[in-house]
Amino acid sequence: MFLTYFSIVITGYIAGIFCAIVSHPADTIVSKLKNEKGLSLFDAVRRVGFAGLWKGLGPRIFMIGTLTALQWFIYDTAKVLFALPRPPPPQPPNTVQKRYGFTSDKEPGSNNRHNENTPERANAQLSFDSQNNNRGGYNVGDDGAIYYYANSILPIQWTNQHSCNDVNADCTLILQYTCNDSLRDGASTTTIPVTVAGEQNSTYRLTEDLTSYLNCRVRSRNKNLFTAEQNLGSSSTSTRQNPAGTRYGYECPEERDYYPYWQPTNWIKINPNCNQFQYLNFTGLYIANLPELLNQSTFLNLSLSDLRNLAASGQNTDPLLLNATAYFDLGPRLITDTSAGIYHYVSTRNNDFSNRDQKGRIIVQPFQFNYQTIGQNTYTTKLEDTTVIFPEGSVNTTVPIKLSKFSRDQLSQILPLNGQNIVNKQTLFDSVYVVEPYDLQFSSNIQFQIPFQELNNDQKNVDVLQFEPTNGVYLKLLSTLDTNNRVLKFQSDTAGVFVFVEKSSSSIWVAGVVIPIVLIVIIIISTVIYFRLSPNRYIQVKDQLTKTKRSFFSRV
Known part of the structure; x- marks a missing residue:
């Protein structure tokens, strides 16, 4: 991108110099025709012909090219580096x-x-x-x-x-x-x-x-x-x-x-x-409903033991059900053949005086995740064949970590509006890894090992981007290929969203070099053709350049 901007500026500069050289004698001829023959400016320029058109064209090419490149550079840089979060909509x-x-x-x-x-x-x-x-x-x-x-x-x-x-x-x-x-x-x-x-x-x-x-x-x-x-x-x-x-x-x-x-x-x-x-x-389902026997329940295809814990809030030893805590967490379970969403149920026990409706809630998430409490020692967490290593001393205290794996479509549903620019990338792979909490800083870099099959076995053409979802900013991470274990390795000192994109095509860099060369060749060819069609004009320009050269070396 930066090479393209630079090429536009250089092309405009070269064209400006060339046009200025060509237009110098044309300017002299126009002045001479006006003064000696009493012609108008329009007639004088028309007499000069094509060479007169170079008057002012060179500086304009230079200015337009420079300003256009500068405008594109400022716009794209601000869009990438300064993507600020949108203010939340006003609440009623x-x-x-x-x-x-x-x-x-x-x-x-x-x-x-x-x-x-x-x-x-x-x-x-x-x-x-x-x-x-x-x-x-x-x-x-x-x-x-x-x-x-x-x-x-x-x-x-x-x-x-x-x-x-x-x-x-x-x-x-x-x-x-x-x-x-x-x-x-x-x-x-x-x-x-x-x-x-x-x-x-x-x-x-x-x-x-x-x-x-x-x-x-x-x-x-x-x-x-x-x-x-x-x-x-x-x-x-x-x-x-x-x-x-x-x-x-x-x-x-x-x-x-x-x-x-x-x-x-x-x-x-x-x-x-x-x-x-x-x-x-959800509440409409409770109207005039009857309690379901546990041994007949198919709720989320949970086991009978899990259903008993949900009904009694984890308390199975007290016949009056008075000693259970006000909060009960069943823990993560693998749910099959069930749509994602929030499922509500009514327990047998009244959990607490402030929660008279005996309501419980189970959240079914459509993606894989793993919770891990890490400390100052070395910890390793895995999702299928993907491994994340938290080295010794990466945190100073005990911290709960959540590692999740999303698809591209699932990521678009959880990111805020100012974070959608990463999802809109056409080259984004379908495997996205998220480490939460997003703002967690690590004293030592955490290490990722992503299997090649997650990248469609196209690991040589992959860039790793770490995305900060709050402000919509992302940066490129260095990565290495471990061909023996067939994994892509990279490190980071912060949590966040980690995505994989195809490497930028080299055609952009080729265009940044080829286009300026083509423009220069076109200018040279058009100049040669012009002088061949107007040999007298070539002699005049050559003579003028000779005089200009002498004036540069003249002494006062």
């Missing part, structure tokens, strides 16, 4: 409508509050089971009531009862709302009675209708749910968190404690996709 504000009554810190009346004159709420059972302390939320107040207009947007803020900060915590936040012409705040902190008169009395707060609560009270609870050591009633008002069936307004405890609910409900989901894409497609 968290502005959705609120299900009446939660732990909102701005909406008055939440946490079962109303018009109390004390910092503490007066009735924790006013309308719903918030499981919050008496100081939570804000009073409605007697004066300055808040008005809401149709089509207005209400921002929501809340505090989780349990932390979701841990990387192993799978927190799903569901926002719901309900609509009814009879819903009201009421004017009292007394719990609404279970009567038609109470439902119609505007003194009491009404957040759910009486019919839904009566259906909940007479409907049998789901007896397949885990209850621990709790002694529950028989209706849907009794759950493991509410075994006595304590009433909170017209709220149905079973509908509150489990999601998605398998019975009719007045509550509509605002964010059906929540934290997982296509979450609605």
